[in-house]
Amino acid sequence: MKPFNRIALIVLDSVGIGALPDAASFGDVGVHTLGHIAETRGLSLPNLKNMGLSNIEPISGIDPVAKPLAHYGKMAEVSAGKDTTTGHWELMGVHTSTPFKTYPQGFPTELIQAFEKRIQRGVLGNKTASGTAIIEELGEEHMKTGSVIVYTSADSVFQIAAHEEVIPLEELYSICKVARELTLDDRFAVVRVIARPFTGKPGQFQRTANRRDYSVKPPQPTVLNRLQDAGLDAIGIGKISDIYAEEGITRSIPTTSNMDGVDQLLKVLNESYHGLAFINLVDFDSKYGHRRDPEGYGQALEDFDRRLPEIMDRIREQDLLIITADHGNDPTYKGTDHTREYVPLFVWSPALSDQGVSLGVRSTFSDVGATVADNFGLQAPQHGTSFLPELIQK
Numbered sequence: 001m002k003p004f005n006r007i008a009l010i011v012l013d014s015v016g017i018g019a020l021p022d023a024a025s026f027g028d029v030g031v032h033t034l035g036h037i038a039e040t041r042g043l044s045l046p047n048l049k050n051m052g053l054s055n056i057e058p059i060s061g062i063d064p065v066a067k068p069l070a071h072y073g074k075m076a077e078v079s080a081g082k083d084t085t086t087g088h089w090e091l092m093g094v095h096t097s098t099p100f101k102t103y104p105q106g107f108p109t110e111l112i113q114a115f116e117k118r119i120q121r122g123v124l125g126n127k128t129a130s131g132t133a134i135i136e137e138l139g140e141e142h143m144k145t146g147s148v149i150v151y152t153s154a155d156s157v158f159q160i161a162a163h164e165e166v167i168p169l170e171e172l173y174s175i176c177k178v179a180r181e182l183t184l185d186d187r188f189a190v191v192r193v194i195a196r197p198f199t200g201k202p203g204q205f206q207r208t209a210n211r212r213d214y215s216v217k218p219p220q221p222t223v224l225n226r227l228q229d230a231g232l233d234a235i236g237i238g239k240i241s242d243i244y245a246e247e248g249i250t251r252s253i254p255t256t257s258n259m260d261g262v263d264q265l266l267k268v269l270n271e272s273y274h275g276l277a278f279i280n281l282v283d284f285d286s287k288y289g290h291r292r293d294p295e296g297y298g299q300a301l302e303d304f305d306r307r308l309p310e311i312m313d314r315i316r317e318q319d320l321l322i323i324t325a326d327h328g329n330d331p332t333y334k335g336t337d338h339t340r341e342y343v344p345l346f347v348w349s350p351a352l353s354d355q356g357v358s359l360g361v362r363s364t365f366s367d368v369g370a371t372v373a374d375n376f377g378l379q380a381p382q383h384g385t386s387f388l389p390e391l392i393q394k
């Protein structure tokens, strides 16, 4: 098969497709992000349906199709985690075998004191919380005192929330860099520091799109580094660049929402790049999954589905489109955290047969990275099997 010139890789953040065999050890029993949203409020996804959504796995109210447009399957995560970083790194060939450090009881006093001293402000919170709930709880006190709100979750994250009119964005980002520096220390080893700015009045606080993530670097080179080293494009759209700590990213385009993300992707597809355009659509996860809002999640899925024909229109004969996810976040499940799930896999190109075939159950997300490497003739990542040979051409 002739290599594709361009690959567009879309990660629908948290759009899982059913519990992995080891889900119970993550506290997740019977989880199914797509399936449970469909059962709760119905899902109208005509374009994903035609790609073969229910051919992967029957989703309530969506029929399997006789001739799926895409090659389809689902992928298991082998890494010891269900967070965004772990999922994305695995997609690009790096497995995380030791779970990242988490802080269910809050961060050690020693760390918080060192942080307060450096930023010359106090800390409120320092506990596990949902981001929207903690600004409701502590936002007013933050506005009065100027202390920052620090919180964490089931993930290895040090999140810092501040009102944009109390702490200007640039100062918040500097504060995050201090936290980043302090938590690189092996004793604390936090994967991501996240700026969580918000606006509005007490009782009506709103988080803004000025979130910023400061991640540790992947422990080994990913397929993105290989692309960059080979002089190819590795364009990150949305928070992709943050997730890989800029490693291997040749250009980064920020986004403000899922729909803005789609717009940015369309722009990139209109240009002539050679390599990978890699986009993360985070609203599914941050606005609806963690908020346990199946209605909003369902609408966001329908909104994406409606844009799919525009994306497919711009995928040329020499291009390959891959759609997948990074973990689950079943909005009908207890708690507010991610869920350990399979992720769907759709692979489509005008160069491929109109009748997609099953790519089966892939044993690691790294099959995506292996495919990208295979296509561009790059050194294969340590993990993953390219599905290129399984794609049937027209």
Ligand SMILES: O=P(O)(O)O[C@H]1O[C@H](CO)[C@@H](O)[C@H]1O
Pocket: 084, 129, 130, 131, 132, 152, 153, 154, 155, 156, 157, 159, 194, 196, 286, 290
């Ligand atoms: O509740 P919010 O602030 O959205 O936080 C969520 O976002 C974090 C980063 O993706 C996750 O670890 C989860 O805690």
Ligand SMILES: [Mn+2]
Pocket: 013, 014, 083, 084, 085, 285, 326, 327
């Ligand atoms: Mn994610």
Ligand SMILES: [Mn+2]
Pocket: 084, 285, 286, 290, 338
């Ligand atoms: Mn999340």
